[in-house]
Amino acid sequence: DAGVIQSPRHEVTEMGQEVTLRCKPISGHDYLFWYRQTMMRGLELLIYFNNNVPIDDSGMPEDRFSAKMPNASFSTLKIQPSEPRDSAVYFCASSLQGSYGYTFGSGTRLTVV
Amino acid sequence: QKEVEQNSGPLSVPEGAIASLNCTYSDRGSQSFFWYRQYSGKSPELIMSIYSNGDKEDGRFTAQLNKASQYVSLLIRDSQPSDSATYLCAVKGDDKIIFGKGTRLHILP
Numbered sequence: 001d002a003g004v005i006q007s008p009r010h011e012v013t014e015m016g017q018e019v020t021l022r023c024k025p026i027s028g029h030d031y032l033f034w035y036r037q038t039m040m041r042g043l044e045l046l047i048y049f050n051n052n053v054p055i056d057d058s059g060m061p062e063d064r065f066s067a068k069m070p071n072a073s074f075s076t077l078k079i080q081p082s083e084p085r086d087s088a089v090y091f092c093a094s095s096l097q098g099s100y101g102y103t104f105g106s107g108t109r110l111t112v113v
Numbered sequence: 114q115k116e117v118e119q120n121s122g123p124l125s126v127p128e129g130a131i132a133s134l135n136c137t138y139s140d141r142g143s144q145s146f147f148w149y150r151q152y153s154g155k156s157p158e159l160i161m162s163i164y165s166n167g168d169k170e171d172g173r174f175t176a177q178l179n180k181a182s183q184y185v186s187l188l189i190r191d192s193q194p195s196d197s198a199t200y201l202c203a204v205k206g207d208d209k210i211i212f213g214k215g216t217r218l219h220i221l222p
Contacts, residue, residue: 031208033209033210035212041214042201042212042213042214042215043157043201043212043214045209045210045211048208048209050208055208056208056209091156091157100145100162101147101149101159101162101203101210102159102210103159104156104157104158105156106155106156107156
């Protein structure tokens, strides 16, 4: 099993540009989570999906953030327009039935300059 | 606001000693509890899960849960330099897991 796959690993972009982060969950997992990690705030849940349906997006900071899961094997997190305060490591995680611990991807380190 | 609290550390422990990491949580309805280890620049890795009061042992790791006190702990016996990392306590109530900010553990050779 290849685990949770995220791309890109690193992204540097200019303020105002659109950024798209990608995630492929573990095959068979029915829950997918997007987290953001910073030193100040730790790991924050942004949004999660169950069977491709968004369940809770209350952690999405503002309308500049959007997430989609068009099928069971792919999800995107988009930031438009990006701002320097969006700089963080963004993790995708997946889980079976949501009852067990999550498996995290390697993360995307986003830097907005 | 559901919260998970941890001492940020760093916690320094001599090699071979027992490291004790603690966590409190605010949601009394929480049902599942986890400990993740995160090395610098890496993603969190699940090392222990516990679902009922008491102790659960796995190798050198012991997780302890006290729901009445809303308290979770992780003991690491015979600490090794490779145990130096940040340990994240995580608590699940409904469908989602809330993470503490983590405790940095430093094992002194």
